[in-house]
Amino acid sequence: MGIKFFMGFTGFLVLLIVILIILASCVKIVPQAQAMVVERLGAYRETWSVGLHVMVPFIDRVAKRVILKEQVVDFAPQPVITKDNVTMRIDTVVFFQITDPKLFTYGVENPIMAIENLTATTLRNIIGDLELDQTLTSRETINTKMRASLDVATDPWGIKVNRVELKNIIPPAAIQDAMEKQMKAERERREAILRAEGEKKSTILVAEGKKESVILDAEADKQSAILRAEAEKEKRIKEAEGQAEAILKIQQATAEGLRYIKEVGADEAVLQLKGLEAFIKAADGKATKIIIPSELQSLAGLVTSIKEIAKD
Numbered sequence: 001m002g003i004k005f006f007m008g009f010t011g012f013l014v015l016l017i018v019i020l021i022i023l024a025s026c027v028k029i030v031p032q033a034q035a036m037v038v039e040r041l042g043a044y045r046e047t048w049s050v051g052l053h054v055m056v057p058f059i060d061r062v063a064k065r066v067i068l069k070e071q072v073v074d075f076a077p078q079p080v081i082t083k084d085n086v087t088m089r090i091d092t093v094v095f096f097q098i099t100d101p102k103l104f105t106y107g108v109e110n111p112i113m114a115i116e117n118l119t120a121t122t123l124r125n126i127i128g129d130l131e132l133d134q135t136l137t138s139r140e141t142i143n144t145k146m147r148a149s150l151d152v153a154t155d156p157w158g159i160k161v162n163r164v165e166l167k168n169i170i171p172p173a174a175i176q177d178a179m180e181k182q183m184k185a186e187r188e189r190r191e192a193i194l195r196a197e198g199e200k201k202s203t204i205l206v207a208e209g210k211k212e213s214v215i216l217d218a219e220a221d222k223q224s225a226i227l228r229a230e231a232e233k234e235k236r237i238k239e240a241e242g243q244a245e246a247i248l249k250i251q252q253a254t255a256e257g258l259r260y261i262k263e264v265g266a267d268e269a270v271l272q273l274k275g276l277e278a279f280i281k282a283a284d285g286k287a288t289k290i291i292i293p294s295e296l297q298s299l300a301g302l303v304t305s306i307k308e309i310a311k312d
Helices: 002-026 103-107 111-127 133-135 141-156 172-263 268-282 293-311
Strands: 027-030 034-040 043-048 051-054 060-065 071-074 078-081 087-098 158-171
Touching: 027 043, 034 103, 043 103, 060 103, 060 158, 071 111, 078 111, 087 111, 087 141, 103 141, 111 141, 111 158, 141 158
Parallel strands: none
Antiparallel strands: 027 051, 034 043, 034 060, 071 087, 078 087, 087 158
C-alpha cells in the first residue's frame, strides 16, 4: 500500500513538474529591438512586439525570431564586365533593416541569399553601362542606383535597404600595372611642371629684386643730393643772415654814436671826423683806394698834423 502511494505521489509530482515546464514554456518575453512571429496550428496568428506574452501550449508556436536592428552584410567580390569589356571584381556591403517581420518570415525562403543574388545582378546591370574610368570615379552614383533598385525589390520581403557601398574594386593585373604606370607618369609630369614653375618664379623674384635694388639706390642718391642741396642752401641762408645781422648791428652802433654825439653838442668838425672813421672802417684794411669827400680832406690833414705834433 505504501509503495503504491509513493509511486502515485511520485507520478503526480512528475506530472506537476511537466505541467509547470509546459506552462513556463508558454510564457515568452520579447526583448527590445526584436519581434516574434507566432503561428497557431501552422497558420500565421500574430506578431509579438516587446513585452510579456503567453501562448496556448501545443497549439501556438514561435515560427521565427526577427531582429529589428539595422544589419550589415558583406558579400564576396562579384565578377562584372564594364562597357569597354574590362572584367573586374567588386565586393559590396549592404546595410538593411527588417520593417515587417511577417513579410520577412513568409516572403522569401532565404532573405540574405536573395539579397546577395539581387545585389550581384543589379551591380552587373549598372557596371555594364559604364566604362572602366567611369566605374572607378563614380562610386557614389553606383551606390545610389544600387540602393534604389534593391530597396524597391526587397519591399515585398519586409526589408528596407538603407545603404549600399562598394567596398573594393579590383581590376585585372594588367589594368593595375597600366594604371600605376599612368599614375607614375602623371606624378612625374606634375613634378616637372612644379619644378619649372618654381624656377620661373625664382627668376622673376631675382629680377624684381635687382630692379628694386636699382630703384632703391637711385632713390637713395636722389635723397642724398636733395639733402646736400638743402644743407648748402641752409648754410648760405645762415651766412647771409649773419652778414645782414652784422651790418645791421654796425649801422645801429653808428647811429647810436651819432645820436650820442649830437646829444652832447659836438661841432661840425667832430661829426666830420666820425664820418672819416666810418670810411676807414668800411675799408677794413682791404681796399686799396678810398675816395674822401672834399669837405673831409682838410679835416684829414688837420688830424695828420696833430698826430705828427703828438709824436714830437
